[in-house]
Amino acid sequence: MPYLRPELILDRFSAFARDDVRPSIVGEGDEFLEAQVGSMSSTMSFLSKELEGRGDAVETQREALLDALDGVEQVVDEADGDVDDVRTSVEATRERVSNAPRTDVYEHERVLVGASSDLLETVEEDLDRETAQAVREPLYGFLQTRVESQLVMLGRDER
Numbered sequence: 001m002p003y004l005r006p007e008l009i010l011d012r013f014s015a016f017a018r019d020d021v022r023p024s025i026v027g028e029g030d031e032f033l034e035a036q037v038g039s040m041s042s043t044m045s046f047l048s049k050e051l052e053g054r055g056d057a058v059e060t061q062r063e064a065l066l067d068a069l070d071g072v073e074q075v076v077d078e079a080d081g082d083v084d085d086v087r088t089s090v091e092a093t094r095e096r097v098s099n100a101p102r103t104d105v106y107e108h109e110r111v112l113v114g115a116s117s118d119l120l121e122t123v124e125e126d127l128d129r130e131t132a133q134a135v136r137e138p139l140y141g142f143l144q145t146r147v148e149s150q151l152v153m154l155g156r157d158e159r
Contacts, residue, residue, distance in 0.1 A: 007051035014044035050153070051105075057149035058109045062097060064145035065112055069094050071138025072119070079131045086135065089122040116142055 018041040025034045072090050076083045093115045100111035116139060123135045 007048045007055070010044045010048035010051065014041045014048060017041035017044065053153040055105050057153045058105050058112070060149045061109065061112055061142070061146050062100070065097055065116055065142045066094070068116075068138040068142040069097075071141070072135050075131070075134045075138070079127075079134075081128065081131070083127065083131075085126045086119075086122055089119050093119045113146075 017037050022034055022037045022041065025037065069090055073087075076087055076090065096111055096115040100108045102108055120136065120139060123132050123139075127135060
C-alpha cells in the first residue's frame with residue numbers, strides 16, 4: 001500500500017467538508033449542523049498545516065545536522081591527537097541520518113536527535129577540552145536550528 005501523506009488527506013477532507021458538505025445543508029433548524037461541519041473543516045485544516053509544518057521542520061533539522069557533520073569533520077581533520085573514535089562516530093552518525101525513515105516524521109526526528117546525542121557523548125569522552133569545544137560548535141548550530149524550526153512550527157518568532 002502506498003504511503004498516504006496525512007497532511008494532504010486532512011486537507012482534502014477539510015476542503016470536502018467546507019466546499020461540498022456544508023453548502024448542501026439547507027434546512028430550517030440545521031444551523032447547528034452547518035456550524036459543526038464548519039468547525040470540523042477548520043480543525044482538519046489546522047491539523048493539516050501542523051503536520052506539514054512538522055515535516056518541514058524535521059527536514060530543516062536534517063539538513064542542519066548534515067551541515068554540522070561537515071563542520072565536525074573539518075575540525076577533526078585539523079585536530080592533533082587521537083581522533084579516530086570521533087571520526088568513526090561522525091561516519092556512523094552520517095549513516096544513521098542517511099538511513100533514517102523519512103516517511104515517519106516522528107521516527108526521523110528521533111533518529112536525528114539520538115544520532116547527534118551519541119556523537120556529542122563520544123566527543124565528550126574522547127577529546128580534550130579545547131578540541132571538544134571546537135567540535136561541539138557546529139553541533140550546537142544543529143541544536144539551534146532544531147529549536148528555531150520548532151518555534152516557527154508553533155507560530156512563534158524564531159528570535
